[in-house]
């Protein structure tokens with residue numbers, strides 16, 4: 001079967017799935033998660049929620065960055081001054097990532113949450129729920145003193161009874177188990193049809209001829225990493241690759257970011273290693289392949305936000321080795337499928353036209 005036909009059939013098949021997945025109001029656990037996702041009292045000075053850095057108007061990435069991607073590339077913490085070291089990815093469609101694991105078939109690591117996979121999912125069995133437990137306690141993000149303070153904010157909130165309805169009458173008594181359930185409820189919301197709409201022109205099968213040629217190029221050159229194999233496609237296989245992004249000069253105070261290798265090194269030298277991978281250096285410089293859903297809304301691009309536009313990001317994949325780009329931040333383990341792809345400028349533009357079809361439909365509101 002020709003590639004075009006495979007794509008068309010795939011689109012038809014998934015539009016049927018989608019109508020059922022996105023329909024319907026939030027369930028009680030999703031509703032609870034939504035309230036907590038937006039609760040400013042999850043930050044020490046009541047100024048920041050998950051929504052502050054993962055807003056629907058930016059494809060669930062950081063709106064402060066997407067409004068000014070040339071100058072603002074990492075998030076500012078609740079204290080108004082602290083800067084994180086990485087570009088905020090979208091919190092939508094992230095929950096399909098499996099628990100971080102070594103995948104024999106792929107011959108590499110796959111899954112987990114964050115650019116470096118460090119919310120592995122091994123503790124709660126769900127990387128998305130585990131991830132949600134990080135930001136409230138992170139000193140450069142929401143900066144709460146401890147878990148007990150976050151659970152107390154829920155006890156004091158108007159929605160405390162909804163929490164008890166969902167998780168049981170005693171659910172706010174024990175701090176660690178309440179904190180686990182906070183993570184689970186937020187994850188349930190992030191996986192809801194309100195966040196993961198699958199409602200883009202691509203999902204609706206509404207591609208122009210130019211976008212269609214972009215789709216064909218995408219399947220040939222991009223889908224081995226930004227996979228289209230799922231139904232509906234998620235545009236990532238959750239593997240880890242070093243595509244050799246240059247250092248972002250706006251972040252020069254930071255040490256070289258070793259990505260997954262840095263996490264595995266810290267894990268290897270910790271008291272209770274989860275992976276105990278002595279060959280962590282083989283993962284230096286590798287970052288999780290991001291989904292490309294809503295990518296048009298979530299500038300800047302890459303783990304360090306080095307590229308302000310989609311065109312630059314795609315052009316870099318095409319000509320890293322031939323186009324006179326600055327040196328990679330981390331030169332170890334550089335991937336060769338990208339860097340010299342031989343695409344023409346028109347083909348790069350067609351690919352960008354295709355990426356623009358992956359934005360969810362905001363006509364009926366966020």
Ligand code: HEC
Nearest residue numbers: 050053075076084086087088091094113114115132135141
């Ligand atoms: C100050 C801004 C900020 C706040 C507040 C914040 N995040 Fe994030 N978020 C980030 C950044 C930056 C990253 C990437 C960090 C990394 O990879 O090391 C991230 C990563 C993530 C990811 C990983 C996505 C992926 O594909 O790996 C998810 C999901 C997420 N955040 C959800 C949340 C939730 C839920 C909350 C609230 C409990 C929250 N964030 C609060 C900035 C923020």
Ligand code: HEC
Nearest residue numbers: 221222225241245287288289290301302303313314337351
């Ligand atoms: C060998 C695997 C691989 C291939 C092939 C690949 N990519 Fe990527 N892509 C990645 C990785 C890994 C990242 C994130 C790198 C980082 O942040 O260090 C990325 C990032 C991106 C981003 C930025 C997304 C964001 O949210 O920041 C875009 C856009 C993108 N790729 C588009 C493409 C297109 C279009 C093609 C085909 C021409 C392609 N990619 C081929 C691995 C790949």
